[in-house]
Amino acid sequence: MADAGSSRARYRRILRFAARYMVQAWWYELFLPRIGLGRFAARGRAARLTRLARRFHALAVSLGGLMIKVGQFMSSRLDVLPPEITKELEGLQDEVPAVAFDAIRRLAEAELGVPLEVAYEWVDPVPVAAASLGQAHRARLVPADAADTGFADVVVKVQRPGIEQIVEVDLAALRRVAQWLSRVRIVRDHVDLPVLIEEFAHTSEEEIDYLHEARNAVRFAENFVGDPRVDAPEIAWERSTKRVLTLADVTAIKINDVDGLRAAGIEPADVAAEFATVMFDQLFRDGYFHADPHPGNIFVTPTPGGERPWHLTFIDFGMMGEVPDRLRRDLQQVMIAVASRNGTQLVSSIRDVGVLLPSADTAELERAMTALFARFGGMGFAELQKVDPREFEAFAREFGDVIRSLPFQLPENFLLIVRAVSLTSGMCSSLESDFNMWDAVEPYAAQLIRDEGGNVVQAFAKEAVSIAGIAARLPRRVDDIVTRAEEGRLAVESPRVEQRMKSLERVVRRAVSAVLFAGLFIGGAVLRADEAVFGTVLMAVSVIPLLHAVFAGAGRRG
Structure with missing residues (x-):
């Protein structure tokens, strides 16, 4: 168990790391460019990012806990973060040190109330996976339990001893870092970090309740009943508690094992496309989604002789997210706008979602979005890498000026959605370097439009009423403009x-x-x-x- 002294040391170590690199970022990215040394700061940026990622990698491996979750998120952002960071954090989940089996045995037996030899026919003392919050061991149910459940081979997931205290300390440190960042005006105006941290805290506390995870697994499986694309493990309820979870062994080819996929005759590009579509279904159809789809949580399972040659198998349902009906409809409109490359519609949809505050003057953002779609719309990750960096820099500078001038903020229920979309995008890019997310978005958006076909008449009627209203008001508005021009009161805002x-x-x-x-x-x-x-x-x-x-x-x- 983590004692008070080690908890304080852990807390201080996280804060020292955050403070050091916040100061470094301010110095190189804000202060030096302000005094005309921007080129000097840019020359050493790649080396600084590499050092930062390497040191965070070492910190996360040594501390474990929620720091691993942060590293997983960053390592998956191949489409956004520089390769200096993502490369250093690759495989971070696989480097989590295992807990000694004696400690795992003691915790499991205390939870189950019987010796492991009674609960299971056998348990492999070598873990099949050591994750940030728990550890998994292969096992076999005793014949009586196997007959009741319908399966014998299982994976027993046991919490790391003392993980509750570790999560508590990590959350306290993240809350303090959020307070620091909230004092920066551009952060404070656009993101309510304390609220987001509390949402993350709630999710993390749910994640260390294995009975909650078991119920999530059942609900996820029910959403895909009869769907040959997706599977999830069954639960052995008699051998599951808040800290011990026993489920059917469904391990197969890890989704990012490109060589393993090809050896099984499965094309990684096909897996990427299917994975993106399945995640879209969870977000936009079901409103209930896996919020931690990193490589360790998804397998590709060959099914020779089945309806399909392979399917996706999801595990680890501790971190799940829900999208309310209204938000789901608004997100569908965002996807349709992106697929149709309609800058005006996209800005309107973003406002409906709640990212843009009602007071935002969006005319300049609409122009920027339209220019962005015109130049980069339809390009995949590989194509974007070939664009002249100076052109990217010019777009980023202008786009950044527009964004900073707008009153926007990240809604509190967006944390898990952003995480899921980010991990999905990064995973697809790692499976296929030429993967183009547009290829997945456009057909899905087309299906959404077809699904809305029943509302076409209402949409046309609504548009007709809107146009009629504009036409009725037009003569008065024109007369008002002429009058103001004659009186010298006409002003044009840019x-x-x-x-x-x-x-x-x-x-x-x-x-x-x-x-x-x-x-x-x-x-x-x-x-x-x-x-x-x-x-x-x-x-x-x-x-x-x-x-x-x-x-x-x-x-x-x-």
Whole structure:
């Protein structure tokens, strides 16, 4: 069990790591570019990212717990994060050190209330998997239990001893880091980190309740009853408790084992396409989805002579997410807008989802989205890698300016959705380097449109009423515009021009502060020889315009 001293040491170690790299990020990504040393900071970025990932890798392996979950998330983001990070974190789950079997035996027997030799015919002391929160061992049920359940070969999942205390410490550290980040204006304005951490805490606490996981597995399997694409293990309820879970052994080819798939005659590209579609079904059809679809939790099971040559088998249902009906409909509209490359519709759908606040002026975002679709729409991950980095940089700079100017935030129920989509995208990219997510999105969106066919008449009627309303108001609006123009009250707003003007105003104010600093400092230095007190005061006061000249706007840029 984790004692108070080791818990405090663990807590401080996580906070030191976070603080160190938050300061480093501020220095290299914000401060140096602000004083004209952006190129210098960019030259060493790859090496810094590699060092960061390597040190986090070592931290996660040595600490385990929720740090492994963070590393899994980052390692899967092949489509977003730099390869310096994803490469260093590859296989992190497989490197979790195993707990000694004696400790596992003691915990399992205390939970089951009988010796392992009574509960099972045999248990393999060598774990088949050692995960961040638990450990799995192959076993065989006694004949009587096997007859009741209908299967004999099982996997016994046992919690790591003391994991409740470890999760509690990790969550406390993450809460503190969230408080630090919430003091950065760009983070505070766009993400309610404390709320997201509490959502993550709730999910983590559910994940260490194996009876909850067992019920999740049953519900997941029910959603795919009769679907030959997906399978899930059955539960041996008589040998399951809050800390011990016994389920049918369904281990097969790991989904990211490309060589193993090809040896079985299965094309990785086909697996990627099927996996993406199955995840879309969970998110947009069922509203109940596996939120931790990393490689260790999904197998590809060959089925010779079956209806299909193979199917996907999901395990580990500790982290599941739900999408309310209203949000699911809104997300469907987002997918349709993305598939049709409709920037205006996408922005409207994002607003409906709740990412954009009602006060957002989205005209500039719509133009940016339209330009983004026109240039990069339909490109896969491999194609995007071939684009000139300077073009990406120009798009990113303009797009970032637009995003920072908008009042948006991440809704609290989005954490698991973002995680699931991120892991899915990364997994597909690792299975097939040329995988194009558009190939999966477009047919799925087309099916959504066909499913909505029954509402076409209502949609047309609604659009007709909207157009009629606009037509009825048009003469009055035109007359109002002419009147305002005649009276000199007509104003045209351009978000981009206003943004540039505000930026120019800030530069001018900082330049004035720099001149004021120089005047006060030099004047104080000259007067100090004759008027020591007055000269010292002037030099001290000069610090105020100096700070404004150097740091003005830091809050806006985050």
